[in-house]
Amino acid sequence: MTPDNQVPALRVVGLSKTFGTKTVLRDVDLEVRKGETVVVIGASGSGKTTLLRCVSHLEIPDTGLVDVDGRSVGRVAIPGGWKDASERQLAIQRRGIGFVFQRFNLFPHLTALDNVAIGLRRVRGIAKKAARERAAEHLRKVFLTDHLDKRPAELSGGQQQRVAIARAIAMEPTIILFDEPTSALDPELVREVLDAIRVLAAGGMTSVIVTHEMSFARQVANRVIYMDEGAIVEQGTPVDLFGSPREPRTRRFLEHFTTPDAKAAP
Amino acid sequence: MSIDWTIIETAIPLLARGTVVTLQISVVAGILACMIGFTLGLAALSNIAALRWIVAAYVDFVRGTPLLIQVFLVFFALPVIGIRFDEIWAGIIALAFNTSAYIAETVRGGVGSVERGQTEAAKSIGMFRWQILTYILLPQALRPMVPPLTNELISMTKNTSLLSVISVYELTRAGQAIISVHFVPFEIYLLLALYYYALIKALSYLSRFIESRMPAL
Ligand SMILES: Nc1ncnc2c1ncn2[C@@H]1O[C@H](COP(=O)(O)OP(=O)(O)OP(=O)(O)O)[C@@H](O)[C@H]1O
Ligand SMILES: [Mg+2]
Numbered sequence: 001m002t003p004d005n006q007v008p009a010l011r012v013v014g015l016s017k018t019f020g021t022k023t024v025l026r027d028v029d030l031e032v033r034k035g036e037t038v039v040v041i042g043a044s045g046s047g048k049t050t051l052l053r054c055v056s057h058l059e060i061p062d063t064g065l066v067d068v069d070g071r072s073v074g075r076v077a078i079p080g081g082w083k084d085a086s087e088r089q090l091a092i093q094r095r096g097i098g099f100v101f102q103r104f105n106l107f108p109h110l111t112a113l114d115n116v117a118i119g120l121r122r123v124r125g126i127a128k129k130a131a132r133e134r135a136a137e138h139l140r141k142v143f144l145t146d147h148l149d150k151r152p153a154e155l156s157g158g159q160q161q162r163v164a165i166a167r168a169i170a171m172e173p174t175i176i177l178f179d180e181p182t183s184a185l186d187p188e189l190v191r192e193v194l195d196a197i198r199v200l201a202a203g204g205m206t207s208v209i210v211t212h213e214m215s216f217a218r219q220v221a222n223r224v225i226y227m228d229e230g231a232i233v234e235q236g237t238p239v240d241l242f243g244s245p246r247e248p249r250t251r252r253f254l255e256h257f258t259t260p261d262a263k264a265a266p
Numbered sequence: 267m268s269i270d271w272t273i274i275e276t277a278i279p280l281l282a283r284g285t286v287v288t289l290q291i292s293v294v295a296g297i298l299a300c301m302i303g304f305t306l307g308l309a310a311l312s313n314i315a316a317l318r319w320i321v322a323a324y325v326d327f328v329r330g331t332p333l334l335i336q337v338f339l340v341f342f343a344l345p346v347i348g349i350r351f352d353e354i355w356a357g358i359i360a361l362a363f364n365t366s367a368y369i370a371e372t373v374r375g376g377v378g379s380v381e382r383g384q385t386e387a388a389k390s391i392g393m394f395r396w397q398i399l400t401y402i403l404l405p406q407a408l409r410p411m412v413p414p415l416t417n418e419l420i421s422m423t424k425n426t427s428l429l430s431v432i433s434v435y436e437l438t439r440a441g442q443a444i445i446s447v448h449f450v451p452f453e454i455y456l457l458l459a460l461y462y463y464a465l466i467k468a469l470s471y472l473s474r475f476i477e478s479r480m481p482a483l
Binding site: 056058087088091092094095097098099101103105106107108109118119122123164167168171 | 313383384386387388389390391392393394395397401402405406481
């Protein structure tokens with residue numbers, strides 16, 4: 001192992017978040033190795049989205065530490081201690097974290113190609129032509145080569161989400177967070193998006209994926225995490241967690257997803 | 267009463283000169299107002315609290331005082347502290363600053379109403395606040411901002427008539443000059459109304475044309 005591989009892609013320690021009087025994250029610890037695909041499952045309202053948003057500091061956690069590739073996110077070292085990162089410092093720290101949103105959030109005024117190229121140009125400072133060439137390569141990785149000059153409004157939901165994935169991977173972040181990437185899609189479009197993620201995961205992408213697609217989770221996850229009421233209740237390999245969950249709460253949750261296909265599995 | 271057509275014939279070329287001045291003032295003040303207004307509007311959305319506060323105070327002051335007083339401030343009060351403009355420039359500056367406050371509010375509102383997911387997506391690729399404003403939010407806000415911006419510029423064009431009180435020879439002043447010699451208020455004020463109406467119509471037509479040429483998102 002090279003020393004670089006020993007630094008986890010993501011290390012979260014004691015992450016907590018309360019909205020008003022509602023505690024949504026309770027002291028969450030999480031470590032993700034480089035190249036690992038972690039799937040997070042859990043009931044609606046269990047805090048999955050909030051966990052991802054706090055990791056990327058789109059939401060500022062109340063307490064807890066986030067390190068990406070060994071570097072702090074959300075705070076900066078000062079002589080004798082730490083202080084909260086400014087908006088500007090956060091913008092730089094966030095470059096290690098990609099985010100794929102449930103509702104895609106593509107830039108509607110830009111073409112598919114420019115949605116991907118804009119970060120390369122404006123954030124990475126790559127010249128326009130080179131940025132576009134590179135953007136086209138990333139779009140090819142998500143099986144989009146024919147629609148480069150279309151605006152988001154002209155694309156299907158599945159195509160839009162794949163552009164959003166290309167936009168995230170183009171920045172070459174250490175880790176990409178997916179928040180229910182297929183739950184805003186018509187059923188027939190889910191597959192093309194999951195296939196794209198599967199290929200990227202096989203290619204070494206590090207990711208945390210929140211999803212309700214259990215068969216996808218089985219196939220793609222190195223580890224599955226079950227969350228409830230803002231805490232990680234149980235985690236393990238897909239075989240262990242789906243096959244023989246230890247916690248009653250996990251078992252009860254998984255019963256909602258019992259499909260013929262899941263029953264047949266050992 | 268009957269309309270004195272000969273005076274109208276005499277007035278038309280004289281008023282044309284005033285119209286040119288009104289147009290010149292409107293164009294220059296309009297451009298300045300947009301430049302200042304967009305800058306202030308974006309500053310109001312920055313993450314520097316002091317900047318936001320300064321813009322808010324400025325907008326509050328402009329909206330809380332009559333334009334006429336603002337014109338007097340620039341033309342009569344500033345010279346006292348050594349800043350002197352001729353009457354045309356005093357008028358242009360007062361109008362530009364006045365209108366810029368309203369434009370700043372329009373820009374702030376327009377950019378601020380772009381869906382929050384856009385800002386978050388831009389943050390997620392590591393953009394700085396100013397980059398998010400200029401490359402992501404402002405381009406999306408531009409088209410819906412055209413009608414309210416047109417309203418501000420129309421108000422400003424109408425308000426150029428106030429500059430007659432500091433003797434700027436614009437359309438209203440040109441009309442008053444004719445009235446003072448010939449005493450024909452009915453004909454002249456009617457003409458003035460028609461002139462302004464034509465100007466404003468032209469402006470709103472131009473605005474709709476620009477809006478239709480801008481890409482819908
Ligand atoms: N900005 C906010 N302000 C107040 N409450 C919030 C906010 N964001 C989330 N919450 C609350 O926190 C709880 C957890 O929300 P979260 O979106 O993280 O759940 P989730 O596990 O992603 O659910 P889902 O499966 O429905 O997406 C919910 O009860 C939600 O109402
Ligand atoms: Mg969620």
